[in-house]
Amino acid sequence: MPEFNFASFADFIAMGGYGFFVWLSYGGSLVALLALGWYSKRQHQQFMQEQSSRIARETRVRQQQSREQV
Amino acid sequence: MSHVVIFRATLRRELKLLARQKADWVNPLLFFIIILTLFPLGVGAKPNLLREIAPGVIWIAALLSVLLGAERQFRQDYRDGVLEQLVAARAPLLGYSLAKITAGWLGSGLPLILVSPLLILFLGLSTDALLAVVLTLLLGTPLLSLLSALGAALTLSADKGGILLALVILPLYIPLLIFASSAVEQASFGLGYQAQLAVLAAMLCVALALVPIAVQKALKLNVG
Amino acid sequence: MFKWLDPYAKPQVLFATLLWWQRGLMPLAIVVLVIGTIWGLGFTPADYQQGDSYRIIHVHVPAAIWSMGVYAWMAIAAFIALVWQVKTAQWAIGAIAPIGAVYTFIALFTGAAWGKPMWGTWWVWDARLTSELILLFLYLGVMALQNAFADRQTGDKASAVLAVVGVVNLPIIHFSVEWWNTLHQGATITKFAKPSIDPSMLWPLLICLLGFALLFGALTCLRLRTAILQHEAHRPWVRQYVEEQQNARV
Numbered sequence: 352m353p354e355f356n357f358a359s360f361a362d363f364i365a366m367g368g369y370g371f372f373v374w375l376s377y378g379g380s381l382v383a384l385l386a387l388g389w390y391s392k393r394q395h396q397q398f399m400q401e402q403s404s405r406i407a408r409e410t411r412v413r414q415q416q417s418r419e420q421v
Numbered sequence: 422m423s424h425v426v427i428f429r430a431t432l433r434r435e436l437k438l439l440a441r442q443k444a445d446w447v448n449p450l451l452f453f454i455i456i457l458t459l460f461p462l463g464v465g466a467k468p469n470l471l472r473e474i475a476p477g478v479i480w481i482a483a484l485l486s487v488l489l490g491a492e493r494q495f496r497q498d499y500r501d502g503v504l505e506q507l508v509a510a511r512a513p514l515l516g517y518s519l520a521k522i523t524a525g526w527l528g529s530g531l532p533l534i535l536v537s538p539l540l541i542l543f544l545g546l547s548t549d550a551l552l553a554v555v556l557t558l559l560l561g562t563p564l565l566s567l568l569s570a571l572g573a574a575l576t577l578s579a580d581k582g583g584i585l586l587a588l589v590i591l592p593l594y595i596p597l598l599i600f601a602s603s604a605v606e607q608a609s610f611g612l613g614y615q616a617q618l619a620v621l622a623a624m625l626c627v628a629l630a631l632v633p634i635a636v637q638k639a640l641k642l643n644v645g
Numbered sequence: 646m647f648k649w650l651d652p653y654a655k656p657q658v659l660f661a662t663l664l665w666w667q668r669g670l671m672p673l674a675i676v677v678l679v680i681g682t683i684w685g686l687g688f689t690p691a692d693y694q695q696g697d698s699y700r701i702i703h704v705h706v707p708a709a710i711w712s713m714g715v716y717a718w719m720a721i722a723a724f725i726a727l728v729w730q731v732k733t734a735q736w737a738i739g740a741i742a743p744i745g746a747v748y749t750f751i752a753l754f755t756g757a758a759w760g761k762p763m764w765g766t767w768w769v770w771d772a773r774l775t776s777e778l779i780l781l782f783l784y785l786g787v788m789a790l791q792n793a794f795a796d797r798q799t800g801d802k803a804s805a806v807l808a809v810v811g812v813v814n815l816p817i818i819h820f821s822v823e824w825w826n827t828l829h830q831g832a833t834i835t836k837f838a839k840p841s842i843d844p845s846m847l848w849p850l851l852i853c854l855l856g857f858a859l860l861f862g863a864l865t866c867l868r869l870r871t872a873i874l875q876h877e878a879h880r881p882w883v884r885q886y887v888e889e890q891q892n893a894r895v
Contacts, residue, residue: 369698596821
C-alpha cells in the first residue's frame with residue numbers, strides 16, 4: 352500500500368514550492384475536460400429539446416387540421 | 422476524353438487567361454516584393470540581422486503571395502458551372518487538376534523565381550545564398566502550388582474560404598518552410614545543403630503523386 | 646473480412662450499441678482518472694531532480710500520447726468514410742475532432758506550466774511542443790472545414806479528405822520539426838530530457854493513460870450519438886426515441 356507522500360495537507364497544496372504550476376496544470380486540464388463534457392451533453396440535450404418541440408408542434412397542427420375537417 | 426487532351430486544353434486556356442488578365446500574376450508578384458520591402462522597414466535594416474532572417478522571410482513571403490492567388494484558382498470555373506459540367510460528363514478531372522496546378526505555378530511560382538535576384542539587393546544575400554534561394558524556389562514553389570490547389574479545392578464551396586484555406590494549408594506547409602529556409606541558411610554560411618534539397622525533392626515527388634488525386638476528390642465533393 | 650461490422654454501419658444499430666458502451670465507459674473513465682490523479686499527486690515520492698513539479702507528468706504525457714492516438718482514430722474513420730462511403734464514419738470525424746483538440750490543448754497547457762519551473766519560460770520551441778502546436782492546427786483545420794459549408798454533407802466529406810491528408814503529413818511534420826530542433830539546439834535553454842521513471846511513479850502514469858483512453862471512448866460515444874440523431878432527425882426511429890425519452894422524463 353503506497354503511503355501518502357506529504358507530511359500535512361498544507362504541504363500537499365504547496366507541492367514543494369511548485370504548487371502553483373502543479374495545480375494550474377491539473378486544474379486547467381480538469382476545466383478543459385469538464386467544458387468538453389458539458390458542451391457535448393448540452394449539444395445532445397439541445398437536439399432532444401428541439402425535436403420535442405417540433406413533434407409537439409406537429410401534433411398540435413395535426414389536431415388542429417383534423418378538428419377543422421370535422 | 423483522355424487525360425492528356427483535357428490537360429492540354431485546360432492548360433492552353435489558363436495560359437491565355439494569364440496573358441489577358443495580367444493582374445492574376447502581377448499582383449502576387451508585387452505582394453511578394455512588398456513583403457520583402459516591409460521586413461527591413463519593420464525590423465531595422467542592420468545587414469547582419471537581415472542576412473540572418475532572410476531565408477525565413479523569403480519563404481514566408483513566398484507562401485503568402487501564393488496563398489493570395491490560391492482562392493481564385495478554381496473559383497471562376499466553379500461559379501461559371503464549368504466544374505459542374507466536367508463532373509457531370511465524368512471527364513477525367515485528374516488532367517484538369519494537373520493543368521490548373523501547372524498554370525497556377527507558372528502564374529505564381531515562376532515569377533518569384535525570376536524576381537529572386539532582387540533579393541540580393543533587398544536582403545543582402547550572398548551569391549551562394551542566392552543560388553540556394555533559386556534552387557529551393559525551383560523545388561519548393563511547385564510543392565506550394567500543389568498544396569494551395571488542395572486547399573483551394575477543399576474550401577471551394579465553403580462560406581469563408583480565404584482564411585480557412587490558410588488554416589488548412591499551414592500545417593502542410595511547415596515542413597517545406599523548415600527545409601527550404603534551412604537550405605538557404607546553410608548556403609549563406611558557405612556550407613552544403615544537398616540534404617535539404619534532397620528532402621525537398623522527395624516531398625515534391627510524394628506530393629506530385631498524391632495531391633492531384635486528393636484535389637480531384639475534393640473538387641468532386643464540392644460540386645456534388 | 647469486416648462483414649461482422651456491417652450492421653454497425655446502420656445508424657440505428659450503432660446508436661443502440663453506443664449507448665450501451667457509453668453507460669459503461671463514462672463512470673469507468675471517471676473512476677480510473679480519479680484514482681490515477683490522486684495516486685500521482687499524493688502517493689508517490691518526489692522526483693530527485695524536479696521535486697514535486699514532475700507530478701504534472703500524469704496529465705501531460707497521457708494527454709500528449711492520446712492527442713496523437715485520437716488523431717489516428719479520426720484518420721481511420723476518415724479512411725473508412727472515403728473508401729467505403731460509410732456515413733456513420735463520416736459523422737464520427739466530427740465527433741472525435743474536438744476531443745483530440747482538447748487533449749492537444751491540455752498537452753500544450755500542462756507542458757507550458759511544467760516548462761516554467763523547469764526551463765524558466767512558459768514556451769520553448771522544442772521539437773515536441775512545436776509538433777503539438779501544429780497538431781492543434783490540424784485539428785482546428787478539420788473542425789473549421791467541417792463547419793464551413795452550408796451543406797453539412799460536403800463539410801463532412803471535405804474534413805474526411807483533410808483528415809487523411811493530415812495523417813500522411815503527420816510523420817513528415819514530426820520528422821521535420823525534430824530535425825529543425827536539433828539544428829537550432831543552441832537557441833533553446835535545455836533539451837527536454839525524458840525523465841527516466843521509477844517504477845513506483847510509473848503506475849499512476851499508466852492508470853491516467855488508461856483513464857484518458859476510456860474518457861475518449863465515452864465522449865466519442867456521446868458525441869457520435871448526438872451526430873447520428875442530428876443526421877437522422879427525420880427518421881421514424883428518432884422520433885420514437887425522442888418521444889420515449891420525453892415520456893420517461895414525465
